[in-house]
Every structure is written in structure tokens, then in C-alpha cells.
Amino acid sequence: MAQELDHGRTNVTHGSRIDAYVDRYAARAAGMVASEIRALFAVASRPEVVSLAGGMPYVNALPLDLVSELVADLVTSRGSVALQYGSGQGDPALREQICEVMRMEGIEANADDVVVTVGSQQALDLITRIFIDPGDVVLAEGPSYVGALGTFSAYQAKVVHIAMDDQGLIPESLAQTIYALQAAGNRIKFLYTIPNFQNPAGVTMNEVRRRQVLEICRRAGVLVVEDNPYGLLGFDGEPMRALRADDSEGVVYLGSFSKTLAPGFRVGWALAPHAIRDKLVLAMESAVLSHSSFTQLAVGQYLATQPWREQIKSFRELYRERRDALLGALDVLMPPGCTWTRPAGGFFVWMTLPEGLNSKAILPRAVAERVAFVPGTGFYSDGGGARNMRLSFCYPEPDRIKEGVRRLAGVIEQELRLRDTFGTGSTPGHAGVDTPGPDLA
Amino acid sequence: MAQELDHGRTNVTHGSRIDAYVDRYAARAAGMVASEIRALFAVASRPEVVSLAGGMPYVNALPLDLVSELVADLVTSRGSVALQYGSGQGDPALREQICEVMRMEGIEANADDVVVTVGSQQALDLITRIFIDPGDVVLAEGPSYVGALGTFSAYQAKVVHIAMDDQGLIPESLAQTIYALQAAGNRIKFLYTIPNFQNPAGVTMNEVRRRQVLEICRRAGVLVVEDNPYGLLGFDGEPMRALRADDSEGVVYLGSFSKTLAPGFRVGWALAPHAIRDKLVLAMESAVLSHSSFTQLAVGQYLATQPWREQIKSFRELYRERRDALLGALDVLMPPGCTWTRPAGGFFVWMTLPEGLNSKAILPRAVAERVAFVPGTGFYSDGGGARNMRLSFCYPEPDRIKEGVRRLAGVIEQELRLRDTFGTGSTPGHAGVDTPGPDLA
Numbered sequence: 001m002a003q004e005l006d007h008g009r010t011n012v013t014h015g016s017r018i019d020a021y022v023d024r025y026a027a028r029a030a031g032m033v034a035s036e037i038r039a040l041f042a043v044a045s046r047p048e049v050v051s052l053a054g055g056m057p058y059v060n061a062l063p064l065d066l067v068s069e070l071v072a073d074l075v076t077s078r079g080s081v082a083l084q085y086g087s088g089q090g091d092p093a094l095r096e097q098i099c100e101v102m103r104m105e106g107i108e109a110n111a112d113d114v115v116v117t118v119g120s121q122q123a124l125d126l127i128t129r130i131f132i133d134p135g136d137v138v139l140a141e142g143p144s145y146v147g148a149l150g151t152f153s154a155y156q157a158k159v160v161h162i163a164m165d166d167q168g169l170i171p172e173s174l175a176q177t178i179y180a181l182q183a184a185g186n187r188i189k190f191l192y193t194i195p196n197f198q199n200p201a202g203v204t205m206n207e208v209r210r211r212q213v214l215e216i217c218r219r220a221g222v223l224v225v226e227d228n229p230y231g232l233l234g235f236d237g238e239p240m241r242a243l244r245a246d247d248s249e250g251v252v253y254l255g256s257f258s259k260t261l262a263p264g265f266r267v268g269w270a271l272a273p274h275a276i277r278d279k280l281v282l283a284m285e286s287a288v289l290s291h292s293s294f295t296q297l298a299v300g301q302y303l304a305t306q307p308w309r310e311q312i313k314s315f316r317e318l319y320r321e322r323r324d325a326l327l328g329a330l331d332v333l334m335p336p337g338c339t340w341t342r343p344a345g346g347f348f349v350w351m352t353l354p355e356g357l358n359s360k361a362i363l364p365r366a367v368a369e370r371v372a373f374v375p376g377t378g379f380y381s382d383g384g385g386a387r388n389m390r391l392s393f394c395y396p397e398p399d400r401i402k403e404g405v406r407r408l409a410g411v412i413e414q415e416l417r418l419r420d421t422f423g424t425g426s427t428p429g430h431a432g433v434d435t436p437g438p439d440l441a
Numbered sequence: 442m443a444q445e446l447d448h449g450r451t452n453v454t455h456g457s458r459i460d461a462y463v464d465r466y467a468a469r470a471a472g473m474v475a476s477e478i479r480a481l482f483a484v485a486s487r488p489e490v491v492s493l494a495g496g497m498p499y500v501n502a503l504p505l506d507l508v509s510e511l512v513a514d515l516v517t518s519r520g521s522v523a524l525q526y527g528s529g530q531g532d533p534a535l536r537e538q539i540c541e542v543m544r545m546e547g548i549e550a551n552a553d554d555v556v557v558t559v560g561s562q563q564a565l566d567l568i569t570r571i572f573i574d575p576g577d578v579v580l581a582e583g584p585s586y587v588g589a590l591g592t593f594s595a596y597q598a599k600v601v602h603i604a605m606d607d608q609g610l611i612p613e614s615l616a617q618t619i620y621a622l623q624a625a626g627n628r629i630k631f632l633y634t635i636p637n638f639q640n641p642a643g644v645t646m647n648e649v650r651r652r653q654v655l656e657i658c659r660r661a662g663v664l665v666v667e668d669n670p671y672g673l674l675g676f677d678g679e680p681m682r683a684l685r686a687d688d689s690e691g692v693v694y695l696g697s698f699s700k701t702l703a704p705g706f707r708v709g710w711a712l713a714p715h716a717i718r719d720k721l722v723l724a725m726e727s728a729v730l731s732h733s734s735f736t737q738l739a740v741g742q743y744l745a746t747q748p749w750r751e752q753i754k755s756f757r758e759l760y761r762e763r764r765d766a767l768l769g770a771l772d773v774l775m776p777p778g779c780t781w782t783r784p785a786g787g788f789f790v791w792m793t794l795p796e797g798l799n800s801k802a803i804l805p806r807a808v809a810e811r812v813a814f815v816p817g818t819g820f821y822s823d824g825g826g827a828r829n830m831r832l833s834f835c836y837p838e839p840d841r842i843k844e845g846v847r848r849l850a851g852v853i854e855q856e857l858r859l860r861d862t863f864g865t866g867s868t869p870g871h872a873g874v875d876t877p878g879p880d881l882a
Contacts, residue, residue: 032571075512084498084705282474294736
């Protein structure tokens with residue numbers, strides 16, 4: 001019952017009430033509106049539906065017996081610390097370990113410049129909080145992570161998208177956009193980029209472009225916020241060198257243990273130039289006082305006592321197999337005119353539908369056929385993405401992925417027949433931002 | 442080394458750098474400045490110093506072996522949920538249990554109206570986020586909780602203090618202040634109150650005043666934010682009836698497990714009128730996606746399997762003994778002219794020094810004499826509190842409390858001699874807001 005209310009968002013008792021506070025909220029609250037597709041996703045979470053929508057890592061692959069021992073030991077051996085308040089910046093030992101993790105991507109950092117956050121989502125929130133006045137510009141790839149766009153919008157930023165292709169963000173497009181915006185008097189506060197296995201596009205910025213992006217931003221005085229939750233989950237060879245590895249003063253790097261260990265601990269971090277770090281710590285304390293000592297120490301113990309590099313390798317193998325299942329099924333089953341990206345890591349494939357089709361309009365039919373995806377419009381701030389959908393391969397087993405693609409292909413074929421008969425497929429009932437809940441971000 | 446840097450906030454390598462981003466921060470970031478007394482508290486955390494400064498609960502009183510088993514079981518039996526993302530509103534079963542906890546204070550609530558937050562500090566942050574535009578007024582007791590004042594300031598609210606006495610906030614003062622502010626065209630967004638064993642004053646609002654405050658706020662259209670971390674930690678009789686128990690539409694109630702269980706899980710909550718709850722969930726998702734499933738489920742398991750009411754009773758006994766130790770020592774040792782409150786629960790005593798003395802100026806001398814407190818100025822937004830100090834009895838053992846008071850009395854006596862000789866005691870070197878770090882809030 002509570003579960004149902006939790007996802008349903010409306011119920012008879014409350015749904016008809018008038019909001020007595022409607023004229024008292026802050027201006028920023030006007031942008032906080034629940035998406036009307038949420039109710040649909042409540043249906044999509046039923047077991048008979050193959051969800052290609054969620055971004056949930058496959059935590060069942062973890063050695064649960066060892067994690068169980070580890071948290072038990074933590075309470076008996078360090079309970080008085082693990083159960084107590086901690087510092088706003090985060091556990092010092094964990095911050096040292098985080099530097100070791102970042103070294104895998106070429107980053108040499110001091111633990112003093114790391115702030116531990118409640119997932120990297122909170123790092124995004126705090127960075128936006130300290131930099132964005134209403135109307136300030138944030139640059140972001142188009143498409144970009146829905147959770148980041150929601151946060152930028154909550155602080156009344158103006159998001160301007162930068163075009164990308166299968167090699168990531170296009171530097172020429174970045175340079176031109178910055179020039180035009182600055183010439184028009186806009187204050188550009190930062191570029192938000194996910195260089196590796198981007199959410200939702202699945203593409204990776206190549207090395208040459210990384211250098212170009214850093215150079216363009218440095219010259220224009222634009223801070224780079226490098227969000228890298230998937231960087232260690234590449235299927236081919238070594239991790240790419242982080243942008244932060246080549247610019248310690250112009251980049252804020254965001255990392256997370258949600259995909260390489262488990263999201264249930266909510267441990268992420270920001271590595272920032274020192275002055276920005278100072279502000280981040282103060283904003284962190286104002287927001288939550290301090291992160292959970294317990295989960296920070298649990299992650300620290302995991303890193304100290306478990307073969308975490310091996311675990312990441314086994315995650316890579318697991319996700320690679322699922323990526324292969326998804327791409328293989330798409331190749332065989334999707335009707336002509338559909339195209340999609342071929343990610344070399346991470347969780348997501350970005351599909352483009354033929355002309356005349358609308359992914360949001362297709363979603364109800366897809367859910368009725370027991371398959372779910374996230375429509376593309378949620379990943380743009382400017383109404384783009386109507387012909388796109390994000391397909392996640394992280395959570396369902398390979399056979400389920402194939403079955404999901406089979407169902408989805410059937411729905412799209414039907415839509416194409418509709419289009420060919422009537423000139424258009426299903427049309428969406430309404431416009432608006434499509435922000436899925438946290439389990440879909 | 443990392444620990445030292447963590448608290449010290451400045452070091453030679455970085456301290457001399459110029460902040461390249463100084464002209465790029467948001468307007469709200471201007472209010473985010475580290476207190477100059479933080480460095481002093483780093484010294485105060487040494488074991489030889491008796492800290493009457495911190496608000497840390499005494500978590501060593503918990504049955505650590507049982508908590509250890511509980512978290513181990515949680516991973517083996519429900520690991521795939523505990524380690525995964527959860528809903529933005531919080532675990533549905535925990536929200537039901539929270540309603541049961543609130544029933545002890547006369548609150549009848551639906552779990553659907555509860556939002557689980559990263560400590561009640563985050564609930565404060567989210568409430569402020571959805572209600573406050575720059576310049577809006579927040580009413581708060583004077584003195585009030587330093588962490589709340591910091592958050593209000595971070596959203597550029599104007600805080601107006603309401604006078605209180607040993608029976609809590611004074612309703613006449615509230616009514617007059619509201620009238621004057623509204624007549625002058627101010628937008629008052631809410632009254633922030635800590636009715637039980639207030640932080641820092643230690644006083645409790647009596648029953649008659651509770652009804653008056655609700656009535657005044659209802660008539661004036663002012664939302665009440667009732668912050669109640671200490672309500673179950675009263676030393677005499679049953680818990681007081683919450684304000685929320687008598688007004689479900691005009692009160693947002695904030696609760697926390699930080700003082701009745703452990704702050705290391707960072708589990709707090711807000712109970713809000715339905716429309717506000719909707720906004721809170723969206724703000725929550727924007728801020729952190731979702732709270733840690735692990736710590737939420739750990740708290741839920743604790744409530745489901747452990748005699749938590751008995752544990753709260755034993756905390757009460759523990760803190761009562763420490764309160765008695767503090768008051769007894771103050772009675773015997775403090776020089777004439779010092780006065781203090783006599784709390785019937787919670788963690789704090791509020792002391793007022795004789796004329797001519799300044800608590801902030803005394804702090805360095807006190808720390809040199811191996812005793813620490815929090816100067817009163819941090820608990821006011823308007824420069825008040827110069828003659829006050831907050832003394833916490835929650836963390837040190839009774840004998841240490843007595844020793845701390847002995848040392849503090851000696852310092853104050855010395856200050857009085859200075860005053861009588863030179864006309865004033867030590868004077869503070871600088872003005873400014875004194876915001877202690879999270880372990881002192």
C-alpha cells in the first residue's frame with residue numbers, strides 16, 4: 001500500500017485538495033514539477049515488464065557474504081566513529097582512498113581537495129548552488145544526464161546544449177556557442193560534460209577532443225565540470241585519461257562508487273580547485289551537516305580489504321555481455337530506419353527512431369507490450385529528443401534484454417505501419433519535461 | 442596529516458593562493474564563509490580538553506554487538522535492496538515506522554506524507570529551498586540552532602528573532618513581530634521553532650504557548666516549521682504533545698534518529714502537508730536522488746527488532762545524570778553574576794555572563810585551560826549573544842563535566858578580575874558569524 005502510494009504520487013484523498021501554499025513558494029520551486037510519465041514507470045516496474053529504462057547497477061553481482069562481514073566488523077571495531085557525526089568534508093582516510101581510485105585515470109590529487117558527497121548527484125547540486133544565479137548559463141552536451149538538467153533547472157540556470165557525435169562533444173560547436181553566448185552578454189558558469197560512455201548517449205569523447213575542450217574552456221574562462229560515474233566500466237583496454245588529469249585548476253571532477261560498488265551507500269565525491277573546495281565544504285555542511293559516517297567507512301573498509309579492482313573487472317565483463325546482447329538484438333530485430341550508438345562501456349544505448357515517430361507517444365504502447373525505455377525528451381532542456389529513446393543494458397539479464405528488444409521492435413514496427421497509413425505514428429498527449437524518478441536517472 | 446588538514450582549513454601550500462573564481466560565484470555564495478573560530482575547535486578536539494562545545498550524542502551507550510548483527514543480517518537477507526537506489530521519498534516501511542515514533546508525541550500521520558532526509562538538516566535545507574526567495578523573512582527564536590541559521594543565510598533569507606524566556610518563545614513577541622513585519626511589506630515565509638529542550642537555550646515551550654503560537658501563525662498565514670530532535674529525550678514524565686499534533690495543515694514537522702539512535706546513519710525526516718510534501722520529494726531528488734537505502738533499512742531493522750523505547754529510556758537516564766552533573770557544578774563553582782537555564786531534557790544549557798564579559802573573547806583562554814564551549818554569537822543572526830555561551834552535557838562523562846566547569850569557572854573569575862581592574866574583560870579580535878562545524882552544531 002505504502003509502496004503504491006509512494007510511486008503513484010496521487011490518490012483520491014489528497015489529489016483533489018487545493019495547495020494552500022501555492023502562492024508562497026520560492027520562484028525556484030516553480031520549476032519543480034513531477035513528470036506525468038512517472039505513473040507509467042510505476043507500471044513499468046512490474047516484474048513482467050522488461051525494463052530497458054532504469055540505470056540501476058546489478059548489485060547482485062557483489063559478494064554479499066563478504067560485504068555482510070565487513071559491515072558487521074565495522075560496527076564492532078569502529079562503531080563509536082561509524083555511528084557518530086563526521087566532518088563535513090568527509091572521512092580523511094576515504095578521501096585518500098578516493099585519490100588512489102582516481103589515479104587509475106591519470107589524476108594526481110591531494111585528499112585535501114576531495115569532498116565526499118551523497119552520491120555525485122549531491123556534488124552536482126552543491127556546484128550548482130555555489131555558482132548559479134538565476135539566468136546564468138550552463139553548457140551541457142545534447143543530450144545530457146536528466147538528473148543534472150533537473151538540478152540546473154532547480155537553480156534557474158539556462159542550459160545551452162552543445163552538439164555531440166559518436167566521438168563525443170564537438171569542440172567547434174563548443175567554441176562557437178561560447179563565443180555567441182558571451183558576445184550576447186551571457187554569464188557562462190561552467191561546461192557540464194560526461195566524457196566516458198555518456199548518459200544517455202553512450203558515446204565517449206576522444207583524446208584529441210579532450211585537449212581541445214580544455215583549451216577552449218581555459219581561454220574562455222569557463223570552468224569544466226567533469227562527471228565520470230562510468231569511467232572505470234569500459235569494455236576495451238585501460239580507462240581513458242580524465243580531463244582533470246591535465247588541468248587541476250580549471251576542472252571540477254565528480255566521481256561515484258554507485259556504479260563500481262553500490263548505489264545504496266550513496267557515496268560520491270568532488271575533486272575541486274582549492275578555493276572551490278572550500279565553498280563546497282561550507283555548502284555541504286549547510287545542506288546535510290555531514291554525510292553518513294557509516295556508509296563512508298563501509299566503502300573505505302571495502303576498498304581496504306576487498307579486491308575492488310577485480311570486482312570492477314567482473315562488473316565490466318557482466319555489462320559487456322549485456323551490451324552485446326542489446327546491440328546484437330537491435331541489429332537483428334529493429335526495423336530499417338532506426339539507428340543507435342555502440343557504447344564501449346557504461347550502461348546506455350541511445351536510439352534514434354525514423355522520421356514521424358515520437359518516443360514519448362510510443363511509451364504507453366510499449367509498456368502495454370511489457371517493455372520500457374526512457375523517452376529522449378527528458379535529456380534535453382530545449383525540447384529536443386522527441387525521436388530518441390535511452391535503452392539501458394545494465395540491469396536485466398541478457399535473455400531478458402533480447403526479449404525486451406523483440407517486444408520493442410514489434411511496437412516500433414506497428415508505429416511505422418501507422419505512420420505509413422496516416423502520415424504519423426502515435427502523438428504525445430502533452431508537452432513538458434519528462435523527468436523520471438531516481439531509480440531511472 | 443589528512444585529519445589535521447581536514448580541520449585546519451588552511452595550509453601553507455594552498456593558503457596563499459588567490460581564488461581564481463572569486464568573481465564567478467553565485468550571490469548566495471557570498472554568505473558562505475568559514476568561521477575563524479574553527480581552527481580553535483580543532484585544538485579543542487584534543488583529548489585533554491573537556492569539550493562542553495559539541496552536540497554529539499553518546500553513541501557508545503548503544504548495544505554495538507546487536508547493531509553489528511543487524512547490519513550483517515541486512516546485507517545477507519536484503520542486500521539487493523539495501524545496496525540499490527531507493528525512492529526519493531524514502532523507504533515505505535521506514536516511513537510507516539516513523540509514524541509510529543511520532544505517535545509518542547500525539548501525532549497521527551500517514552506515511553505518505555513523510556519524506557526521509559539526510560538528517561533533519563537536509564529537511565531544513567529542502568524546506569528553505571522551496572520557500573525562500575532572497576529577502577524573504579524567516580522567524581526564529583533568539584537564540585536559535587546555528588545550523589538552521591546557516592541554511593537560512595545560504596538561501597539569503599532575512600532572519601528575525603523572536604524573544605524567548607524560560608517557558609520558550611513568547612507569543613506576544615511573535616504576534617507583534619509578525620504584525621510589524623507584515624505592515625512593513627515583508628514576506629514572512631515561516632516560523633522556525635524548536636519547542637523542546639531548545640538548541641541552544643535548553644528551554645521548552647509550555648502547552649498554553651503552543652496553542653497560542655499555532656493560532657497566531659494560522660491567522661497570519663505563517664507556516665510553522667517544528668524542529669524536534671530532542672523531544673523524546675525529556676527527563677520528567679511523558680513527551681510533550683507536538684505542535685503538529687494539533688495542526689496538520691499549518692505545520693511541517695522535522696524529526697531525526699540522530700539523537701535517539703545514532704547520527705552516523707544520517708536519517709531524519711519531514712512530515713508535511715501534502716502539497717509541500719510533493720515539492721519536498723522533488724527537491725530531494727534534485728539534491729541527492731535518494732537517501733542511502735542501506736542506512737534507511739538499518740534504522741528500519743533496528744526499530745523492528747530492538748527494544749528502541751527502552752534504549753531511549755536509557756539515553757534519558759544517561760543524559761539526565763550528565764545534566765545534573767553540569768547544573769550541580771555550575772551551582773557550586775560559577776562566580777556570582779553568571780546565570781543559566783535549567784533544561785528538563787535534551788543536550789544544552791545556555792549561560793549568560795556578567796556585564797562586560799564577552800564569551801567569544803574568552804574562548805581562546807578557555808581552550809588554553811583545556812575546556813571548550815560554543816560562544817553565543819553563532820546562535821543569533823543579528824549580533825546578539827555576546828555575553829552567552831552554550832554548554833553541552835551530552836558527550837563527556839559526569840566527572841569530566843565537573844572538571845570542565847571547574848576550569849571554566851576559573852577562566853571566568855580571571856576575566857572578572859580583568860574587568861574590575863580595566864573596566865572590561867578580554868575583547869574579541871574581530872566580528873563575524875561564528876559557525877562551528879558539523880560536529881559542534
